Amino acid sequence: MSRKIERLINLTIALLATKRYLTKSEIFRSVEGYEGSAETKERMFERDKDDLRSLGIEIEVGSFDPLFNDEAGYRIKQEKYQLDLGAITPTEISLLSLAAQAWQGASFDEAAQKALLKLNSMGVPSDSLSLPTAAHKINDGGGDLPLITKAIAEQQLITFTYVDSQLDRHQRKVVPVGLSSRSGFWYLSGVDQDVQEIRTFRIDRIEGEISATKGPKDFEPPQGFDPARVFDGNPSQSIAIIDVRKGKGTSLRALATSVQSLGEWDQLKLPIYNLNTLASLVLWHGIDVYVQEPLELRDLIVAQLETLVSNHG
Amino acid sequence: MGKNFSAPLERTARLLDLVPYINTHQGIALKDLAAVFEVSNAQMVNDLTTLWMCGLPGYTPLELMDLDFESGYVNISNAPTLAKPRSVTFDEGVALILGLDLLRASIPTDRSDLLEKIDSLSARLSSIINLNSTFSVIAPINQGVSAAIDEALASRSSLEIEYHSMYRDEITQRTIFPIEIIQVEGQHYLSSYCYSATDFRQFKLDRIQKAIVTQESKTIPEDATDTQRINSRLKVLKPTREIAERFSRQDLKAGSEFDFQTYSQQWLERSILSSGDGVALLTPPEIRASIAQMAQSMLDRYKAE
Known part of the structure; x- marks a missing residue:
């Protein structure tokens, strides 16, 4: 075991230190650990290259002189191997450390800890005391965020079972383009392959595993998509006029675009994104909330109240 | 990884x-x-x-x-x-970029120096890992609140909070002794002893609007216990995702019944009202009557106008 590890480290050092490409025969001659028949060495080297690549180390293949059909050579570029964040200040190190700490106990925890170790190896002290904030914790609700971010970066096709608002389960095929988080929930947005439109899914409403496969070849990421704006809603909705008792209805007030005082009550105007969701929010507030308009919403609420009375009478 | x-x-x-x-x-x-x-x-x-x-x-x-x-x-x-650290992998880069995004939301707006640094770090990391897509994370709670909670938990002190109670629908001032942050259904709650209610309560983190660490030393009274628990039974009429999530049920079938326990009558009443024709409360009878009465008085107003 140790011999293989030694050989991998020695190969890395040799390929990093060289200023020109090293040919295979030079590597076999000079790097310790390549032994046995030509065939054995060849096999060892192929596997070692794959191993280093899987660790994220980029090995460049080239030749000394493009004019001659030379033997291929190998090297690792220092600038690709090393963490290069440019000139970095103690404050920036502290910001990055806080960013890494946010993952404690969540899906990117291990990756974040590895990144933190590398940051701590840069020899730049941190000065977290100068920051006006403490570490926040990211809560991923058990979602497989690493799988999703990888799928976004590689434009993979992901397939999953999604629970819709009527509790029906449908299989969705999506090329994800964005990931966002609000109020502790994570959302993934992507081009739904059945309708070829952007849809947003709450990740904790995905049932079972998400599988990722190669995405469609001709996929074009939608222009101007901004994951920070997926919650803004559709700007062309209709408006509801709702009376709310003073001091009540805080969550309805948060949605209001205007508030007018009417003595004991306030009249709110708010955009309707979804009639059923709004009706349910109005009902939650009981006798402290009364819908003036639209008629559609009033009718829906009256029908629900009649059922409630008969169900509980 | x-x-x-x-x-x-x-x-x-x-x-x-x-x-x-x-x-x-x-x-x-x-x-x-x-x-x-x-x-x-x-x-x-x-x-x-x-x-x-x-x-x-x-x-x-x-x-x-x-x-x-x-x-x-x-x-x-x-x-x-x-001698120099290795570059970050894709996952390591994404972890830092998402973490920075979260951090950005918690930096006071007058610290544009820090906000610029965060943007620049994020851009440098994106270029290292070849990331073209963007991610967006917004901190679920405000940073002053978060810092005060951290401090109170670390120093075992009590907190004065301003809390928006969803089911009482009012903003209240309370003095609490925070015990731990717990996670339920993807949401964070501060599990605490509440001196105002003289009982244990859970406060949803994103509804704590202000928090100040108090200097006086307080502890949890030794005789504190759980308050009255309400045992209820519900019947599913029209299953919806909203109802499934509200009552933490994995699956709901029309016509099925289930037991549900809660500490708050108000929460239960409002949840049933809000679920409309989706579910009916079977027991306890007094809460059932109260729901019928609330729905009737709301209905009367709509019928009157």
Whole structure:
């Protein structure tokens, strides 16, 4: 075991230190650990290259002189191997450390800890005391965020079972383009392959595993998509006029675009994104909330109240 | 991520990362180094012994790394090729970028210097890992609140909070003794003893609008216990996702019944009202009557106008 590890480290050092490409025969001659028949060495080297690549180390293949059909050579570029964040200040190190700490106990925890170790190896002290904030914790609700971010970066096709608002389960095929988080929930947005439109899914409403496969070849990421704006809603909705008792209805007030005082009550105007969701929010507030308009919403609420009375009478 | 690698590859990665770490922490105690890399002392000695055999081709003492750890303290020299930390992997980069995004939301707007630094770090990391897509994370709670909670939990002090209660629908001032942050259904709650209610309560973090650590020392009264628990039974009429999530049921079938426990009558009443024709409360009868009465008085107003 140790011999293989030694050989991998020695190969890395040799390929990093060289200023020109090293040919295979030079590597076999000079790097310790390549032994046995030509065939054995060849096999060892192929596997070692794959191993280093899987660790994220980029090995460049080239030749000394493009004019001659030379033997291929190998090297690792220092600038690709090393963490290069440019000139970095103690404050920036502290910001990055806080960013890494946010993952404690969540899906990117291990990756974040590895990144933190590398940051701590840069020899730049941190000065977290100068920051006006403490570490926040990211809560991923058990979602497989690493799988999703990888799928976004590689434009993979992901397939999953999604629970819709009527509790029906449908299989969705999506090329994800964005990931966002609000109020502790994570959302993934992507081009739904059945309708070829952007849809947003709450990740904790995905049932079972998400599988990722190669995405469609001709996929074009939608222009101007901004994951920070997926919650803004559709700007062309209709408006509801709702009376709310003073001091009540805080969550309805948060949605209001205007508030007018009417003595004991306030009249709110708010955009309707979804009639059923709004009706349910109005009902939650009981006798402290009364819908003036639209008629559609009033009718829906009256029908629900009649059922409630008969169900509980 | 490391856990996907075979043991020798994971060890190779660790050895490569050890060199720059020791390089910037010369003289670190062997046991501290083992703790940082989350391995046993014996494994760390093994790692250092292996590393000691590595170096530039030639492998004479001149080309080998100089490692000294026999004294129990670790020093390294002659390791210029590996002296700088390795670049970040895709996952490591994404973890930092998402973490920075979260952090951005918690920086006061008058610190544009820090906001610019966060944007610039995020851009530099994106370019290292070739990330074109953007992610968006908004901190679920405001940073002043978060800092006060952290401080109170760390120093075991009480907190004065301003809380928006969803089911009483009012903003209240309370003095609480925070116990821990718990996670239920993807949401964070501060589990606490509430002096105003003289009982244990859970506060949803994103509804705490203000929090101040108090100086006076308070503790939880020894006779504090759970309040009255309400045992209820509900019948599903029209299953919807909203109802499933509200009552934490994985699956709902029309016509099925289930038991539900809560500490708040108000929460239960409002939840049933809000679910409309989706569910009916079967027991307890007094809450059932109260729901019918509330719905009737609301209905009367709609019918009157």
